[in-house]
Amino acid sequence: MTSVVDAPSSTFTSPARGLICRACSAEYPLAAQHACYECFGPLEVAYDEAALARVTRAQIEAGPQNIWRYAALLPAGQDPATRVTLNPGMTPLVPAPALAAALGIQAPLFIKDDSQNPTHSFKDRVVSVALTAAKELGFNRFSCASTGNLANSVAAHAARAGVPSIVFIPADLEQGKIITTAVYGGELVAIEGSYDDVNRLCSELVETDEFEDTAFVNVNVRPFYAEGSKTLGYEVAEQLGWRIPAQVVIPMASGELLTKVDKAFSELVEIGLVEAPEGGWTVFGAQSEGCNPIAVALHADTDVITPVKPTGIAKSLNIGDPAAGPYAIEAVRRTGGWMDYANDDEIRDGIRLLAETTGVFAETAGGTTVAVLKKLVASGKLDPTKETVVYNTGEGLKTLDAVAGQVGPTHTIKPSLKGAREAGLLG
Amino acid sequence: MTSVVDAPSSTFTSPARGLICRACSAEYPLAAQHACYECFGPLEVAYDEAALARVTRAQIEAGPQNIWRYAALLPAGQDPATRVTLNPGMTPLVPAPALAAALGIQAPLFIKDDSQNPTHSFKDRVVSVALTAAKELGFNRFSCASTGNLANSVAAHAARAGVPSIVFIPADLEQGKIITTAVYGGELVAIEGSYDDVNRLCSELVETDEFEDTAFVNVNVRPFYAEGSKTLGYEVAEQLGWRIPAQVVIPMASGELLTKVDKAFSELVEIGLVEAPEGGWTVFGAQSEGCNPIAVALHADTDVITPVKPTGIAKSLNIGDPAAGPYAIEAVRRTGGWMDYANDDEIRDGIRLLAETTGVFAETAGGTTVAVLKKLVASGKLDPTKETVVYNTGEGLKTLDAVAGQVGPTHTIKPSLKGAREAGLLG
Numbered sequence: 001m002t003s004v005v006d007a008p009s010s011t012f013t014s015p016a017r018g019l020i021c022r023a024c025s026a027e028y029p030l031a032a033q034h035a036c037y038e039c040f041g042p043l044e045v046a047y048d049e050a051a052l053a054r055v056t057r058a059q060i061e062a063g064p065q066n067i068w069r070y071a072a073l074l075p076a077g078q079d080p081a082t083r084v085t086l087n088p089g090m091t092p093l094v095p096a097p098a099l100a101a102a103l104g105i106q107a108p109l110f111i112k113d114d115s116q117n118p119t120h121s122f123k124d125r126v127v128s129v130a131l132t133a134a135k136e137l138g139f140n141r142f143s144c145a146s147t148g149n150l151a152n153s154v155a156a157h158a159a160r161a162g163v164p165s166i167v168f169i170p171a172d173l174e175q176g177k178i179i180t181t182a183v184y185g186g187e188l189v190a191i192e193g194s195y196d197d198v199n200r201l202c203s204e205l206v207e208t209d210e211f212e213d214t215a216f217v218n219v220n221v222r223p224f225y226a227e228g229s230k231t232l233g234y235e236v237a238e239q240l241g242w243r244i245p246a247q248v249v250i251p252m253a254s255g256e257l258l259t260k261v262d263k264a265f266s267e268l269v270e271i272g273l274v275e276a277p278e279g280g281w282t283v284f285g286a287q288s289e290g291c292n293p294i295a296v297a298l299h300a301d302t303d304v305i306t307p308v309k310p311t312g313i314a315k316s317l318n319i320g321d322p323a324a325g326p327y328a329i330e331a332v333r334r335t336g337g338w339m340d341y342a343n344d345d346e347i348r349d350g351i352r353l354l355a356e357t358t359g360v361f362a363e364t365a366g367g368t369t370v371a372v373l374k375k376l377v378a379s380g381k382l383d384p385t386k387e388t389v390v391y392n393t394g395e396g397l398k399t400l401d402a403v404a405g406q407v408g409p410t411h412t413i414k415p416s417l418k419g420a421r422e423a424g425l426l427g
Numbered sequence: 428m429t430s431v432v433d434a435p436s437s438t439f440t441s442p443a444r445g446l447i448c449r450a451c452s453a454e455y456p457l458a459a460q461h462a463c464y465e466c467f468g469p470l471e472v473a474y475d476e477a478a479l480a481r482v483t484r485a486q487i488e489a490g491p492q493n494i495w496r497y498a499a500l501l502p503a504g505q506d507p508a509t510r511v512t513l514n515p516g517m518t519p520l521v522p523a524p525a526l527a528a529a530l531g532i533q534a535p536l537f538i539k540d541d542s543q544n545p546t547h548s549f550k551d552r553v554v555s556v557a558l559t560a561a562k563e564l565g566f567n568r569f570s571c572a573s574t575g576n577l578a579n580s581v582a583a584h585a586a587r588a589g590v591p592s593i594v595f596i597p598a599d600l601e602q603g604k605i606i607t608t609a610v611y612g613g614e615l616v617a618i619e620g621s622y623d624d625v626n627r628l629c630s631e632l633v634e635t636d637e638f639e640d641t642a643f644v645n646v647n648v649r650p651f652y653a654e655g656s657k658t659l660g661y662e663v664a665e666q667l668g669w670r671i672p673a674q675v676v677i678p679m680a681s682g683e684l685l686t687k688v689d690k691a692f693s694e695l696v697e698i699g700l701v702e703a704p705e706g707g708w709t710v711f712g713a714q715s716e717g718c719n720p721i722a723v724a725l726h727a728d729t730d731v732i733t734p735v736k737p738t739g740i741a742k743s744l745n746i747g748d749p750a751a752g753p754y755a756i757e758a759v760r761r762t763g764g765w766m767d768y769a770n771d772d773e774i775r776d777g778i779r780l781l782a783e784t785t786g787v788f789a790e791t792a793g794g795t796t797v798a799v800l801k802k803l804v805a806s807g808k809l810d811p812t813k814e815t816v817v818y819n820t821g822e823g824l825k826t827l828d829a830v831a832g833q834v835g836p837t838h839t840i841k842p843s844l845k846g847a848r849e850a851g852l853l854g
Contacts, residue, residue: 065492065517086786087519090492092545098589116545118519118786120824160786162525166852171839179827182834185783189852193842201842208844210853356612359513359545359587397547397824400606407609412598415620415628417635425593425616426637 015051016075019043019223022327030075032137032215034222042323043223045075052271057242060234060273065090067125067231073267074231075224076133084131084142084161086153088117088124089231093239093389098357099370103377105384110245112236112391113360119156119180120395121149121316121363122257126228127157127217133224134215135161141214143167145202147195147253147316148177149394154217155184166214168198174315176398194310196320226324229257233264236389242274246386249284249376251369251393252339253319255294255328258285261391262331283331284382285339286372288314288347288364294325295339303329313344313402314364316394338381342371350374351396351403361396369393442478443502446470446650449754457502459564459642461649469750470650472502479698484669487661487700492517494552494658500694501658502651503560511558511569511588513580515544515551516658520666520816525784526797530804532811537672539663539818540787546583546607547822548576548743548790549684553655554584554644560651561642562588568641570594572629574622574680574743575604576821581644582611593641595625601742603825621737623747653751656684660691663816669701673813676711676803678796678820679766680746682721682755685712688818689758710758711809712766713799715741715774715791721752722766730756740771740829741791743821765808769798777801778823778830788823796820 019028023041034043055072063069067089068077077083092113100109114122127150131142142158142165144150151167158165165186169178170193182188191198199218205211206219217225237244244265250258262283268274287295290312293305305325310318322328332339342350347364350371355361362370373390376382396403413419420426446455450468461470482499490496494516495504504510519540527536541549554577558569569585569592571577578594585592592613596605597620609615618625626645632638633646644652664671671692677685689710695701714722717739720732732752737745749755759766769777778794780801781787789797800817803809823830840846847853 092514094587116543118543119788120547156782156786156788158786159783160521169836171836175831176824176827178836179831179834180788180824182836183779183782183788183823183830184786185779187838188836189847189850190836190839191842191846192839197842201844201847204844205847205852208853352610352612355583355610356586359583359585359611361546361583361607361610395824396610397603397607397822400603403610404602404606407606409596409598409605409609409615409617411614412617412619415618415624417628417631419618420616420628420632423616425632426635 013078014075015047015072016045017048018046020046032220034220045223045227052267055271055273057273060238067128067228070231070234073234074129075227076129076136082132082136083128084135084157085128086118086124086157086160088128090235091116093236094358094360096358099354102353102357103374105377105388107385108387110389111354111358111360112232112389114232114391114393115360115362115366115395119152120398121153122229122232122393123149123153125231126225127153129228130217130221130225131157131161131215134221137221139213139215141166143202143214143216144218145195145199145216147318148173148398149316150218151181151188152177155181155186158186159184168202170195170198174399174401176400180398194320195318226256226260229260230264230267232257232391233261234268237265237268237274244268244274244277244281245389246277246279247282247284247382247388249286249369249373249388249390251317251365251391252285252287252294252322252328253317254322255324257393258283259324259327259331262335281335283335283337284376285328285332286369287339287341288312288317288368289341289343290314291318291320292341293320294322294328295341297325298329298332298339314347314368316363316365317368338376340372340375342368342375346371348403348406352406360392362392363394363396363399364402365394366392367402441502441505442474442499443472444475445473447473459647461647472650472654479694482698482700484700487665494555494655497658497661500661501556502654503556503563509559509563510555511562511584512555513545513551513584513587515555517662518543520663521785521787523785526781529780529784530801532804532815534812535814537816538781538785538787539659539816541659541818541820542787542789542793542822546579547825548580549659549820550576550580552658553652554580556655557644557648557652558584558642561648564648566640566642568593570629570641570643571645572622572626572643574745575600575825576743577645578608578615579604582608582613585613586611595629597622597625601826601828603827607825621747622745653683653687656687657691657694659684659818660688661695664692664695664701671695671701671704671708672816673704673706674709674711674809674815676713676796676800676815676817678744678792678818679712679714679721679749679755680744681749682751684820685710686751686754686758689762708762710762710764711803712755712759713796714766714768715739715744715795716768716770717741718745718747719768720747721749721755722768724752725756725759725766741774741795743790743792744795765803767799767802769795769802773798775830775833779834787819789819790821790823790826791829792821793819794829
């Protein structure tokens with residue numbers, strides 16, 4: 001069980017009215033607290049529903065071209081001057097007709113391409129919200145436990161803000177993710193262990209005196225952090241002309257992204273910004289075979305997640321003990337969806353298929369999601385006649401090793417017409 | 428001298444009225460032609476000035492959040508349905524107060540961060556315009572000679588559009604740039620030679636029957652391609668509230684980007700979208716020491732560029748025989764600017780300084796530009812009391828090798844509080 005942390009609190013001018021336990025519904029004031037004092041359940045942000053209900057489409061559309069257009073639906077950052085941010089979001093919703101054709105999908109298919117964020121993953125969204133809250137709460141050092149993308153984002157945000165950072169990663173991360181974090185000049189601690197070891201150590205460090213002033217975005221300010229993922233739901237709905245798609249396919253690490261996209265859709269309906277689609281929406285989850293505890297639990301028709309020791313190339317999804325797993329299962333069951341997982345070869349094929357048909361070069365997480373999309377169509381779990389949005393959460397440049405052995409020059413020639421002719425380029 | 432190419436022509440519904448020779452001012456209809464039949468000088472797009480003068484700020488501001496908001500100032504793509512594009516542009520103009528302080532600049536300093544384009548370099552702008560024109564001109568295969576970023580962009584655009592591509596690169600390119608191109612599934616031809624060899628071969632191939640239907644973005648449709656760079660001038664002016672900055676620092680490969688940003692500023696003033704700034708604007712150019720023919724010519728007070736055999740880590744700038752060099756020198760002289768160059772160590776330091784102070788991780792071209800900015804301040808060539816915009820044209824993830832040996836984890840520890848204590852993280 002995660003630990004309960006005391007930390008400085010502050011007054012927010014935000015629609016958030018407090019923190020609420022997802023397990024027992026106990027409520028707490030807004031503060032750097034992530035677990036319930038009563039039952040140790042995880043906390044999430046609770047909102048003043050009247051405040052949310054006042055938000056209009058026009059208000060959002062008049063906002064900036066980034067996540068902060070949704071500030072009135074977020075727990076922090078209402079005043080632009082308070083934001084710690086690279087201004088992520090409003091990433092492209094890419095029509096993918098050639099991918100749809102390749103997979104036998106007859107309805108519109110879109111890629112929500114979150115590789116187009118400032119540090120090239122969806123983590124910029126959650127980090128911007130978490131660090132903005134952290135600053136408002138009085139923290140003066142930024143940190144995280146990371147499988148790589150989060151480390152990149154925290155280090156870059158800290159550099160932009162001029163705040164010291166110390167981030168924790170597994171020592172075996174992809175080189176691209178290590179360098180991209182280290183270049184920002186903060187402290188970077190490589191842990192000889194798995195992501196789950198890293199996460200455990202951070203949960204211990206956060207309780208030490210030396211880390212009292214340190215905001216771990218996914219530990220002590222996690223409730224704020226998690227809310228940033230809602231913007232991936234809001235944006236898709238807005239980009240579709242204020243509609244919710246019939247089906248969404250979402251990669252799962254902790255499972256939190258999936259639950260928050262679902263939450264975002266629910267909020268939009270509740271506060272009247274979109275109409276509930278006929279037949280509702282259906283949420284699908286994607287994992288890799290090397291780390292599939294949530295999907296396996298769903299397949300076994302249980303809520304109990306059995307932690308695994310992750311393997312495989314989809315390192316950004318390698319959370320063996322996924323905190324939001326049960327909530328992801330709940331969302332998938334409630335909406336009539338499904339989960340599946342893909343092995344490393346299928347993930348590589350997914351990266352290439354997505355690139356060849358859409359021009360989007362995804363990291364392994366995106367390859368996983370496309371590979372699972374393919375399986376969901378093949379198994380009949382996903383309806384190929386309904387509009388579908390697939391989330392790509394990261395950038396292929398960060399996981400080049402995954403495809404390095406598979407793609408390369410199709411010809412290598414001498415610099416002459418003779419060379420071109422010998423290579424068959426001139427008929 | 429480059430060759431003259433005949434190719435299919437078409438009718439554009441664009442403000443462009445034809446092509447004009449930059450050397451002798453001979454005019455031609457809009458077509459896939461890049462050199463003057465009279466004098467073999469390079470051609471550029473000429474516009475109907477009355478059409479340009481009708482463009483308003485409101486019209487632009489009502490457009491999409493990408494380069495196509497400036498379609499009325501571009502030679503192709505006025506009809507959205509005709510565009511071959513990943514919708515690049517409207518990249519962040521990042522305030523850089525910490526970088527300014529580090530360099531002794533007392534006025535506002537901004538990074539125009541074009542690493543935030545779809546394939547993470549400014550090349551998406553020129554490729555979108557070139558391929559849109561190419562499609563209108565009837566070409567059905569897309570190609571280029573590239574130092575890497577252009578290859579990435581052409582291959583990705585072709586994949587999105589469902590058009591075959593064949594791109595040509597030097598065989599010694601960075602691995603990141605090779606994979607990122609190859610993953611899109613088009614033909615990728617590695618040439619055993621320099622970029623200048625690649626470019627020469629493409630100039631020969633374009634005249635063969637087998638390549639008659641192939642648009643080489645930077646050869647036979649080069650005049651259209653080059654116009655895409657103007658958007659980097661338009662955007663900066665718009666993002667500053669329709670003002671032109673006093674000083675800009677721009678990396679140079681062919682030199683074309685520099686000339687087109689200057690041209691964009693001139694156009695904006697001529698058509699009345701911005702007021703000419705008091706004292707005008709000053710343009711500075713940045714090269715690497717391993718490939719500095721334009722800067723060396725300026726320093727020697729000549730217009731004659733002596734080609735060099737490029738070396739050094741700034742491979743995306745390694746054009747030893749820069750086509751637009753004389754025009755870049757003209758723009759820098761006319762505006763009272765200067766050029767300088769940086770060696771590999773200075774480039775690496777530039778990458779790190781930019782990352783640490785702004786959160787922007789640039790490729791070697793961006794490191795070059797920051798390193799040259801530093802020199803320009805130190806030498807007094809750049810006025811530290813005037814507003815300055817520095818162009819970062821590419822993404823650090825594509826040139827990880829440049830800093831791989833320099834940055835990494837600051838600590839490597841066992842996954843325990845004991846490990847953290849031994850590493851000094853707990854005081």
